[in-house]
Amino acid sequence: MKGDLAGADTHRLPSPLDPRPENGGALAPPVQPTARLLRVAGVLLSCFTALLGLLYFMLAGALLGAFLLWPRTRGRAHALLVAGARRLAALERSRRSVFFHDRFPEHHASDQQVLRYLAARTYTGLLCSIVVGLLVFGVILAGLLAAGVARSTMTWQELLTQVVLGSVLLFLDVQGLFSLAALDTRLARECFGPSERELLERRINELAASRAAVVHAVDTERRRVERDLHDGVQQRLVALAMLLGRARRSKTPEQADALLEQAHKESQEVLTELREVAWRVYPSALDNLGLQEALGGVSERCSIPIRIEYDVPEPLPPSLETAAYFVVSEAVTNAAKHSSAEDIFVSVKACDTFLAILVRDSGVGGADPAGSGLTGLHSRVAALDGSLNVHSPIGGPTTITAELPCA
Amino acid sequence: MRVILAEDSTLLREGLIRLLTEEGHEVLAGVGDAVSLLREVETQTPDIVVTDIRMPPTHTDEGLRAAVEIRKRWPGVGVLVLSQHVERNYAAQLLTSNAERVGYLLKDRVAQVDEFLDSLERIHAGGAAIDPEVVRQLVIRTTHTDPLSRLTPRERSVIEALAQGHTNAAIAQKLHISLSSVEKNLNMIFDRLELSHTTGYSRRVLAVLRYLES
Numbered sequence: 348m349k350g351d352l353a354g355a356d357t358h359r360l361p362s363p364l365d366p367r368p369e370n371g372g373a374l375a376p377p378v379q380p381t382a383r384l385l386r387v388a389g390v391l392l393s394c395f396t397a398l399l400g401l402l403y404f405m406l407a408g409a410l411l412g413a414f415l416l417w418p419r420t421r422g423r424a425h426a427l428l429v430a431g432a433r434r435l436a437a438l439e440r441s442r443r444s445v446f447f448h449d450r451f452p453e454h455h456a457s458d459q460q461v462l463r464y465l466a467a468r469t470y471t472g473l474l475c476s477i478v479v480g481l482l483v484f485g486v487i488l489a490g491l492l493a494a495g496v497a498r499s500t501m502t503w504q505e506l507l508t509q510v511v512l513g514s515v516l517l518f519l520d521v522q523g524l525f526s527l528a529a530l531d532t533r534l535a536r537e538c539f540g541p542s543e544r545e546l547l548e549r550r551i552n553e554l555a556a557s558r559a560a561v562v563h564a565v566d567t568e569r570r571r572v573e574r575d576l577h578d579g580v581q582q583r584l585v586a587l588a589m590l591l592g593r594a595r596r597s598k599t600p601e602q603a604d605a606l607l608e609q610a611h612k613e614s615q616e617v618l619t620e621l622r623e624v625a626w627r628v629y630p631s632a633l634d635n636l637g638l639q640e641a642l643g644g645v646s647e648r649c650s651i652p653i654r655i656e657y658d659v660p661e662p663l664p665p666s667l668e669t670a671a672y673f674v675v676s677e678a679v680t681n682a683a684k685h686s687s688a689e690d691i692f693v694s695v696k697a698c699d700t701f702l703a704i705l706v707r708d709s710g711v712g713g714a715d716p717a718g719s720g721l722t723g724l725h726s727r728v729a730a731l732d733g734s735l736n737v738h739s740p741i742g743g744p745t746t747i748t749a750e751l752p753c754a
Numbered sequence: 755m756r757v758i759l760a761e762d763s764t765l766l767r768e769g770l771i772r773l774l775t776e777e778g779h780e781v782l783a784g785v786g787d788a789v790s791l792l793r794e795v796e797t798q799t800p801d802i803v804v805t806d807i808r809m810p811p812t813h814t815d816e817g818l819r820a821a822v823e824i825r826k827r828w829p830g831v832g833v834l835v836l837s838q839h840v841e842r843n844y845a846a847q848l849l850t851s852n853a854e855r856v857g858y859l860l861k862d863r864v865a866q867v868d869e870f871l872d873s874l875e876r877i878h879a880g881g882a883a884i885d886p887e888v889v890r891q892l893v894i895r896t897t898h899t900d901p902l903s904r905l906t907p908r909e910r911s912v913i914e915a916l917a918q919g920h921t922n923a924a925i926a927q928k929l930h931i932s933l934s935s936v937e938k939n940l941n942m943i944f945d946r947l948e949l950s951h952t953t954g955y956s957r958r959v960l961a962v963l964r965y966l967e968s
Contacts, residue, residue, distance in 0.1 A: 577838050578762075578763065578808075581838070581862075582765060584862075584865075585862060585864055585865050586763075586765045586766050586769045587865075588862075588864075588866075589770070589865055589867060590769065592866065592868070593772070593773055593776060595867070596776075596867060597776075
């Protein structure tokens, strides 16, 4: 696993726990006050960029219109039109990224898409300007009303009528603003990707990949068990039987005794080996005594001293316990095999929605996330929709962190 | 006889070396992988090579490939292959070329020391040693298709012993019947399986095995 990855390499699995753009689904992060101000600024800015768009279409229409109609020059004129539109679209895209923290994937929209987007965006932006304008107008009217009340030139009925009417209009206006902001978000997503459909497709691909990876991981595991049985237990048993066979054929009682004694010792070792193999297949302590005890077993079996911090107040669901156990035990096994570390630190903590696991060793680093051990870990974690980070710069230390959602 | 051992498990290798030494054989070398095995065979030319199939680096069929090569390059050297479990293809690869001085045993058979030593002797004498389990599986596989199903239980046990590489005398001893009765049974079998009569028993083994594999 000594990776040829130079320097610090951080390998990240995508996770549903990642903050996504608010269009990304139900797991959007809560909006902070500063973020809200930014959004308001973004909406106001969108009014100005819409004016730019309008100007562009008017200019381009005036200058290129004739060329667009004439077949000979149509291609070039269209290319010019699109090139400008792409610039403006890129501007919109940065506006979305800066003010709304949208994260768009690398995605190349077609000419058609860009033009359609810019046209729609300009239209909604202009609408937005009108709605904002109405809001400003409403605020001025409210100011006049307040002044009127202050000068007491109004009857109670007039005031009431004005207040009710103003409130309804204010509600409609704010509603319009929200809708237009949502529309702006949706338009941007359709042009810059990913659309709902793409998100679904991506999720399906993710699931298919993780399913395949799980099957692969299970097969790898089985192969390891078979290898353990054949190359460990079976060899020992054959050797044991051979000792007994030799004892039976031995010429003198002394020789027979010595061989029997050896055989007896060997049989003890076969038993130990068998226990070890069974434990590696599935630590029964997990079911009987829980994760903490099973992790204790990991540290007993490891040649390197391990310090374990365990902070999980509630009992965990069995599937989560098993996954957490194997993440720790794989990571520890990897560290013991490859890192030449002097000590290993393991922490298992329950956070609100997920279980956080950390395994750090003081070894030489340079772990390769594509190595077989870590790939198996990735598969296991991905199957539970968790995320796994491997940070292993050359020279160490190696830190493996995993977050498993508490479903 | 002069033996070279190839077995990656140190424990088993040492055990085998002791066993063979106690029995008065000379172990020229004990190695843990196929490359060293070929090197040793080249320099020392033993009477017989005992090799595990699964050896480093890939733990698949290194030992078998080495065995096939030894058969090709040094036909005079006997080869006994030890397998973790019955692999028909491996057995076929080894036996179809020439069933003289060759053996294919399950690793566990080593535990039955007498049988293991007997197999070695047989191979050394120019014969064959096929694991009873391998033969049993080959026989089972063919029962529903073939003239073998027409054999009587007695004839079936005779053909199994025959396929393992035993001589007529050994078969008689094994099944507690007379030599003439073995010969009679064999003639019946050859008639039923339409196999030509041959004398060299390794060729008979080959014929039977080939038939069973078809």
